[in-house]
Amino acid sequence: AQKITQTQPGMFVQEKEAVTLDCTYDTSDQSYGLFWYKQPSSGEMIFLIYQGSYDEQNATEGRYSLNFQKARKSANLVISASQLGDSAMYFCAMREAFTGTASKLTFGTGTRLQVTL
């Protein structure tokens, strides 16, 4: 079973509009972390935002916010006031086994966002 599901292979949004990228996850752990990364066409992976499973507040980082709904096991990324430079692939990832000194990230298949004029 997929641990991270991103159901939107591609999305379009007009410049200055807000967009929501969906992510659902599957875990039996009580303690876990959720991440979003951006991959522009140049190929590098850029960390955007993090949400811990015990965090009561939704995470925010500038124009990025994470709409965390624990009961629904969803961690959607909201980008406000989209810019042309936001055009990229976006990956949702989960880290299980929160305790411990090293634990891997499992990535979803990604959503390609295209910002238009």
Place this chain on the structure above:
Amino acid sequence: DAGVIQSPRHEVTEMGQEVTLRCKPISGHNSLFWYRQTMMRGLELLIYFNNNVPIDDSGMPEDRFSAKMPNASFSTLKIQPSEPRDSAVYFCASSLRRQTNTGELFFGEGSRLTVL
């Protein structure tokens, strides 16, 4: 501050040849990860190390793949012999995993491997 440094950035080789990819993690980071990215399979974790010790290599496709981390500042991923289906972008990432931080992964720019 220097990020994760990978070399080579691009490698083109012929089937059957040995390929060695190199990674220098961020100084002070205690975990290192090798991922492979392809269109068909997305981002797959191959292996990760904690304090230079391999923790989980269940993602390594087969015996042709091997990875080492002889010290805290260097890791290699070797493919011998290489096959066309190994063509992919190979990412190295490092993190500092403590209770008080998120432990996000910092990625290198990737090594694009093409096996003809």
